[in-house]
Amino acid sequence: MNDAQLLRYSRHLLLEDIDVEGQEKLLNAHALVIGAGGLGSAAAPYLAAAGVGHITLVDHDEVELTNLQRQIMHTDAMVGKSKVVSGKQFLNQLNPSIQIETIQAKATASLLDELLPSVDIVLDCTDNFSTRHLINASCVKYQKPLVSGSALRFDGQVSVFDPRMTTSPCYACIFSPDENFEEVSCASMGIFSPLVGIIGAIQAAQALQVLIQFGEPLVGRMLLWDARTTQVDQIRIARNPDCPVCSQKH
Numbered sequence: 001m002n003d004a005q006l007l008r009y010s011r012h013l014l015l016e017d018i019d020v021e022g023q024e025k026l027l028n029a030h031a032l033v034i035g036a037g038g039l040g041s042a043a044a045p046y047l048a049a050a051g052v053g054h055i056t057l058v059d060h061d062e063v064e065l066t067n068l069q070r071q072i073m074h075t076d077a078m079v080g081k082s083k084v085v086s087g088k089q090f091l092n093q094l095n096p097s098i099q100i101e102t103i104q105a106k107a108t109a110s111l112l113d114e115l116l117p118s119v120d121i122v123l124d125c126t127d128n129f130s131t132r133h134l135i136n137a138s139c140v141k142y143q144k145p146l147v148s149g150s151a152l153r154f155d156g157q158v159s160v161f162d163p164r165m166t167t168s169p170c171y172a173c174i175f176s177p178d179e180n181f182e183e184v185s186c187a188s189m190g191i192f193s194p195l196v197g198i199i200g201a202i203q204a205a206q207a208l209q210v211l212i213q214f215g216e217p218l219v220g221r222m223l224l225w226d227a228r229t230t231q232v233d234q235i236r237i238a239r240n241p242d243c244p245v246c247s248q249k250h
Helices: 003-008 019-027 038-050 065-069 083-094 109-118 129-142 193-212
Strands: 030-034 054-058 099-103 121-124 146-152 155-161 221-226 231-236
Touching: 019 193, 030 038, 030 109, 038 054, 038 083, 038 121, 038 146, 038 193, 054 083, 054 109, 083 099, 109 129, 121 129, 121 193, 129 146, 146 193, 155 193, 193 221
Parallel strands: 030 054, 030 121, 054 099, 121 146
Antiparallel strands: 146 155, 155 221, 221 231
16 A cells, blocks of 8 residues: 555554455455445445445436435436436545446346456345346356345345355345345335435445455344334344255256
């Protein structure tokens, strides 16, 4: 690290679990953030501020006025413009010393095949089951750790799926891709503004833990946040030996 980096990240360097070695891991890391909405607006800035050296931001959507209640990477001036363009501008202002790559497109199997071999970690900040299953299958295929978050109304959840670990479940172990889940959205159900910030920030924290390799990330556990009661619960989740995605049988 150069002198400017030593000063910028000095508060990380004071932490024994991070120190110079951990910070250098972040500077050399490549994180893929899929979704530049509410969750991505909280997760990506903390990754950038923490010094993750290369961030790829993927989103097909444009900024709408209704987004501004919670998607803090975007401003009034960016309404009607690409979310990834808006996000890149925000992140570059936050930390101009890192590389921000943007892709204005939906996450498809072919796009993920192109992106995943070169990344170190994936953050799923999307808002629908079909895309989450697609991302999960790609992470299993390429053995990439996945930090998954979701938020709706007053309820949020976060978990880490790490296919490099033989005991780690994947997203499909919990939510079968063969089941038909009713898709619900913020547009129809509503969402509490700070909830996406809380869940997105936890996603960023989990990603940093996995990249640096300290503490106990949420592998095999799912954190549940109830914003009505400010209650945090955890449930244990196990690998499904018959999982259609990560089981050796398949």
